[in-house]
Amino acid sequence: MIGAAFAAGLLLAGCGDKKEARAQADAKAAGFVPPSVTSRLDYGSSMERRFRALDRNGDDKIGKDELPARNAPRLQALDRNKDGEISAIEFSEGMLARFDAMDLNHDGTVTTEERQASRKR
Ligand SMILES: [Ca+2]
Ligand SMILES: [Ca+2]
Ligand SMILES: [Ca+2]
Incomplete structure (x- = not known):
């Protein structure tokens, strides 16, 4: 039994x-997308890794030939001094500004809801 x-x-x-x-x-x-929370610090370090991955020749800039075709316009928008290259500072400041724009309640973390809400805007 x-x-x-x-x-x-x-x-x-x-x-x-x-x-x-x-x-x-x-x-x-x-x-x-499964719910997730990203902290500003985690975001910064993952963007740092992404920058290193994109900067294939290691000159601390993402040149035109290093831009991934798929999101080139998105990345080119980060080139504030319009010299055609994205420096490490332009990249990290630009990405953090995007993070802050997604962080609707300004608590230093971006939840899945905030991410989706900002995508709709
Ligand atoms: Ca480079
Ligand atoms: Ca630049
Ligand atoms: Ca938030």
Whole structure:
């Protein structure tokens, strides 16, 4: 009797997992982003890494040939002195300004809701 209940329990648990996996797959297909909170500090350090990754020749600037084609216009907007290159300072200040614009309640973190709200604007 106990054995059967145990087996039934396992079976149910098994079904639950499958359902869960399918829900996650559906969510992914629908473009669902899991809720997350990003702090300004985390954002800054991840942008620093991104800058290093983009600056392939290591001259502390992102030149025209280093701009990723997909978001080149977005990045070019950071070139404040319009010399055609994005310096480390232009990049980090520009990105932090974007972070602050997303941080609608100015608490130093950007939640998924804030990110989505700012995207709509
Ligand atoms: Ca470079
Ligand atoms: Ca520049
Ligand atoms: Ca916030």
